[in-house]
Amino acid sequence: MSWEVVIGLEVHCQLNTDTKAFCGCSTTFGAEPNTQTCPVCLGMPGQLPVLNAVAVDKTILTGLAINAHINLESKFDRKNYFYPDLPKGYQISQFAVPIVEGGYIDIPTKDGGEKRLGVTRIHMEEDAGKSMHEGLDAVSHIDLNRSGVPLMEIVSEPDMRSADEAIAYLKQLHQLIRFLGVSDADMEKGQFRCDANVSVRRPGEPFGTRTEMKNMNSFRFIKQAIEFEVLRQIEIIEDGGAVVQESRLWDSVKSESRSMRSKEEAHDYRYFPEPDLPPLRVSQQDVDAIKAGMPELPGQLRKRFEIEYGLSSYDADVLTQTLETAAWYESLVAAHPADPKRCANWMANELLGRLNETGKDLAESPVSAARLATLLDRIGDNSVSGKAAKDVLDAMMESDDSADAIIEAKGLKQVSDSGAIDAIIKEVMAANPAQVEGYRGGKDKLMGFFVGQVMKASRGTANPGMVNQRLKELLKG
Amino acid sequence: MDIDVKKVAMLSRIRLTDEEATELGPQLSNIIGYVEQLGEIDTDGIAPTAHPHDAAMPLRANVVTNTNRREELQASAPKIESGLYVVPKVIE
Numbered sequence: 001m002s003w004e005v006v007i008g009l010e011v012h013c014q015l016n017t018d019t020k021a022f023c024g025c026s027t028t029f030g031a032e033p034n035t036q037t038c039p040v041c042l043g044m045p046g047q048l049p050v051l052n053a054v055a056v057d058k059t060i061l062t063g064l065a066i067n068a069h070i071n072l073e074s075k076f077d078r079k080n081y082f083y084p085d086l087p088k089g090y091q092i093s094q095f096a097v098p099i100v101e102g103g104y105i106d107i108p109t110k111d112g113g114e115k116r117l118g119v120t121r122i123h124m125e126e127d128a129g130k131s132m133h134e135g136l137d138a139v140s141h142i143d144l145n146r147s148g149v150p151l152m153e154i155v156s157e158p159d160m161r162s163a164d165e166a167i168a169y170l171k172q173l174h175q176l177i178r179f180l181g182v183s184d185a186d187m188e189k190g191q192f193r194c195d196a197n198v199s200v201r202r203p204g205e206p207f208g209t210r211t212e213m214k215n216m217n218s219f220r221f222i223k224q225a226i227e228f229e230v231l232r233q234i235e236i237i238e239d240g241g242a243v244v245q246e247s248r249l250w251d252s253v254k255s256e257s258r259s260m261r262s263k264e265e266a267h268d269y270r271y272f273p274e275p276d277l278p279p280l281r282v283s284q285q286d287v288d289a290i291k292a293g294m295p296e297l298p299g300q301l302r303k304r305f306e307i308e309y310g311l312s313s314y315d316a317d318v319l320t321q322t323l324e325t326a327a328w329y330e331s332l333v334a335a336h337p338a339d340p341k342r343c344a345n346w347m348a349n350e351l352l353g354r355l356n357e358t359g360k361d362l363a364e365s366p367v368s369a370a371r372l373a374t375l376l377d378r379i380g381d382n383s384v385s386g387k388a389a390k391d392v393l394d395a396m397m398e399s400d401d402s403a404d405a406i407i408e409a410k411g412l413k414q415v416s417d418s419g420a421i422d423a424i425i426k427e428v429m430a431a432n433p434a435q436v437e438g439y440r441g442g443k444d445k446l447m448g449f450f451v452g453q454v455m456k457a458s459r460g461t462a463n464p465g466m467v468n469q470r471l472k473e474l475l476k477g
Numbered sequence: 478m479d480i481d482v483k484k485v486a487m488l489s490r491i492r493l494t495d496e497e498a499t500e501l502g503p504q505l506s507n508i509i510g511y512v513e514q515l516g517e518i519d520t521d522g523i524a525p526t527a528h529p530h531d532a533a534m535p536l537r538a539n540v541v542t543n544t545n546r547r548e549e550l551q552a553s554a555p556k557i558e559s560g561l562y563v564v565p566k567v568i569e
Binding site: 023025033035036038050053056073082085097132133139140143144275277281 | 490528532534542545546547564565566
């Protein structure tokens, strides 16, 4: 009998506000330690928090983008937490009444359909500072620059049934958040991190006991951690044991997880209402205004690319992965408006492929949209064949020379002169009399052989359309 | 009401001797019992009160107003190294 996997995800996402959630300290990443702190985020006695208005707007915008309900009145609570990276001794969070409730994210399924995954809630809270232990004996070092940076915690329903679905949800959410501009969501900087609640059960039975994999910030590690945890739980149950509800930490070096017993003992958060903050009230007009300013979302942009530029859904998907990619494509189309599909092919397959191989991203591309457009112009006016153009692009990646200069220097200018092409064809026919006889005897498949030989003899410069046409003519005899 | 005084003390990071725990147990139970009288009040039809003042939360503009005051703010810390607070090892 098979096992069913049940996964729910909690995503902590840093909002990209200029200042912290409850004080006027800067949130700039990478500053000298403890230079962006004040009595409020240091938890000095008698200090009062005042919530950042933009953090509220960004959380509401995110809620609207997942079709959730916005609570016009929400509340803040204290979550007891005794670690030195949050010196107040508690985290200000929203427990009883979060600002956003309900909502969903649709992920693509293998059969080309969609699966709807529920979002339970999004609440606002503050980040903790950074603890460093490496190379230290008996002590830890604390940097509180991050203490008080605004976070959204996005909690899903336990709707995922595989690690792949969990990753699809996270990628969709990550892309959405970047499109909304509410967070930089740089996973390496910990601006988008995930806790995964994982359990297994026999299909149709109630949920099994879950464990929580804490604080992961790479799609690859999250997938590995979930898969490891599923196997671990199945093994325990099949051996007659019981899964213990606990928090676990993924060790990406050893590719295994371990129990976080230290955290378990103190797992009693004892939430209570934050007495320093009255209820947060927003008006329906404010919510409507935020909704009116909603930018184009990934799904809408993808649809627009399909309709406006006639792209396949695959190309539209590749070219709308990030706002930067989409903007690059649109500037390419602006520079080569004759053929948006050609723009898509060359950008998605040729340029992005080459950048990928060299580990560069689009922003570092040695070929700008304007330069690539001049090459596409030459393909369009038959000055260069598509095949030869790939060699030209290779050269453009290595130098600042124009497409025309490279075509000229490498002798790749496409030959569309029928006299010159006929001459090459005749040479090829003379060198392969047996094949000519075979073709004339009915072996039509030999056409491919002749096209290949002619293209080779012309070093790829012969216009393939004309080669086909002239070959048919001349081979008739 | 019976209270696990040792557990509450651990959660609050307060160190208690066995004698203190024994003494505090009945006292805490008394306090809880007193407060529990609130449960007898009929609150049907009354909206929950989130805050004693019926005020909405004022918000702050998203503008940096604090400058680097590290030296001053760290003056009272027991130990600093290269601008970092030094604390007993946090085991994870």
